[in-house]
Amino acid sequence: MRNVLLLALIAFCTAATAQANVRVRGTITALNGDVLMVQSRDGRAIPLNLAPDTQVVTTKATTLAEFKPGSYVGVTSVKGPDGRLVAKRVHALGPQVPSGHMAWDSLPDSLMTNASLTQTAQVSGGSELTLKYKDGEQKILVTPATEYFTFDPGSRADLKPGETIFSGARVGTDGKYATQRVAVGKDGVRPPQ
Numbered sequence: 001m002r003n004v005l006l007l008a009l010i011a012f013c014t015a016a017t018a019q020a021n022v023r024v025r026g027t028i029t030a031l032n033g034d035v036l037m038v039q040s041r042d043g044r045a046i047p048l049n050l051a052p053d054t055q056v057v058t059t060k061a062t063t064l065a066e067f068k069p070g071s072y073v074g075v076t077s078v079k080g081p082d083g084r085l086v087a088k089r090v091h092a093l094g095p096q097v098p099s100g101h102m103a104w105d106s107l108p109d110s111l112m113t114n115a116s117l118t119q120t121a122q123v124s125g126g127s128e129l130t131l132k133y134k135d136g137e138q139k140i141l142v143t144p145a146t147e148y149f150t151f152d153p154g155s156r157a158d159l160k161p162g163e164t165i166f167s168g169a170r171v172g173t174d175g176k177y178a179t180q181r182v183a184v185g186k187d188g189v190r191p192p193q
Contacts, residue, residue: 023105023193024048024167024177028184031159036182038165048169049178050156057151058158058186064090064127064148067117072097075113075131076106076192077140085111085140087129089192091149099133106193113138149192151183158184166191 026040036048067073067090074097076089088107097114104112115131115138122128126143159165164185169177183191 019173020171022169022171022177024165024169024179025106025191025193026165028159028161028163028165030161031156036159036165046177048167048182049176050182051178051180054179055181056154056156056158057181057183058154059183059189059191060150060152060186061189062148062150064120064142064146066148066150067092067120069118069120071117073115073117073129073131074193075115075129075138075140076104077111077113078107078109079111080141085113085138087140087142087146089147089149090129090142091192092151101133101136101138113140147192149189152186154184154186158186164190166193 024038024040024046026038026046028036029039030037034050036050038046038048040046072093072095074091074093075087077085077087080086093114099114101111101113104110113131115133117129118132119130120127123141126141129140129142131138131140159182165182167179167182169179171177183193185191
């Protein structure tokens with residue numbers, strides 16, 4: 001009996017770790033009940049399973065003034081010619097998003113910093129954001145070309161064919177994509193992630 005329980009535990013742990021987190025970006029082709037059909041940037045048709053309580057948010061353009069010290073933000077940046085990080089996009093984040101500084105795949109050679117904004121200072125070329133996260137700090141330049149985004153509560157009615165989405169999803173052991181949150185474009189403003 002003990003061996004059977006041990007094997008069951010191993011099987012459960014293997015199945016749990018086999019699930020993978022993925023980023024789904026693309027264009028909505030249909031919403032069929034709890035399945036959002038998305039054509040990914042690389043042309044794949046992805047059926048994204050929505051939980052009954054999946055949060056839908058709509059994307060809204062804003063300005064740097066929206067983000068005050070203490071704001072929790074995500075910053076997509078690239079290294080400038082001088083090696084300095086230059087923000088391409090700054091967007092609001094919810095508290096459930098893990099903090100950190102990591103490689104990102106929305107733009108070539110981009111990085112994502114999820115952190116609390118602690119300071120904004122005027123510098124040559126724009127403003128410098130000081131961002132603090134669990135394991136460190138980054139100083140990132142925002143320029144007149146930087147885009148800023150926030151999110152408004154939405155509903156499944158916003159998940160319309162032709163709109164662009166971003167979702168952090170999980171791929172289960174059965175190969176199905178599932179999500180708890182979808183950011184969708186609205187009024188021509190696409191999700192920044």
